[in-house]
Amino acid sequence: MDAVVSSQLNFGDILFLHVRGEKRELEIQKTDKIIGLTISDNGIGKCFVKKIRPGSAADLARPAVAEGMHIERINDVDMVGKRHYDVALFLRELPIGSTVKLRLICPFENGLTKINPRQEGISSPKIGDNGAMTIRFKANGSAVVQQVAEPNKEKEGEVPAEIVAAINKLFEEYIGCSDEELSRSVCEVAAMSNTPVEMVTKLRETELASFSFPDELVFDLYGLYSDIKSGRGIPVKQ
Structure with a gap:
């Protein structure tokens, strides 16, 4: 899901093309503050399951719930039009021990059937350490591999990626939503x-x-940011 909102796709990235499939309803017993779903959204009012925490209540519900599913309703409350943070907070505020009823929309799993098969005799290009190779899809269904420029280094004054990642991880652990722009x-x-x-x-x-x-979350966010900046947390890129 991270690669979907980036400007290019590199080798090793997975592209989720969400075509609406069947509806699925299930009930999960909430045994902790969060049920184990990390939620992301597409920016136009639809939230999706991005990750499932191993060992969580949601993980025990597999395969009824899986990455890439659209969250349509929770306990008969419509989630369409809400942000990922709102949906994650809604789940967090449900009482521990309660039953959570989810209505999910499964993606239509039919693969990329319109892409031409790989031609024989064409060898795969060498991928650089920076992963600076990308696939471009043409209108006729064929795909070509192109070299792209090395990603730009962080500009002066920008928040280091390590700090953004750490803050984003805290959001995931505390609430269950993931958003690098929000974290930045x-x-x-x-x-x-x-x-x-x-x-x-x-x-x-x-x-x-x-x-x-919540003030509790803000205090934790500030503490984590301060620890990293002062060198008590993860190393900051120079």
Whole structure:
């Protein structure tokens, strides 16, 4: 799912083309604060299962629930039009021990049937260490491999990718949603704050106020950001 929102697809990436398939309803017993679903959205009001945490209640419900499924309703509440954060928070706030009723839309699994088969005699090109090879699909169904430029290094003043990834992981663990752009925006607010209380105030003054982050989560986000910046957390790229 990460590759879908990027500007190119590299070898090793998986492309999910979600064609609406059958509806599926199931019930999951909530045994922890989160049921184990990491949720992402497509930016136009549809949320999907991005990951399933091993050993979680959702993991025990496999194969009834799987990555790539669209979450349409939870406990008869319509989730269409909501953001991934809203859906994840809705699941988190359900009482532990309660039964969670999910209505999911399975993707139509029929493969990329319109792509021409690989021609014999054409060898695969060598893939560089930076993965800078990409596949381009033509209108006639054929595919060609092209070399692409090496990704640009981080610009001065940008939040290092390691910090964004760590903040995003905290969102996944605390709520169950994954969004690098959201994590990057939160990092930028943390960088302008001197204390967690100040970060709470600044978040309420930005567009991020609509997320209504719990103070507990903001304190954890600020603490993680501060630890990494001071060298107590994961190493920061120089």
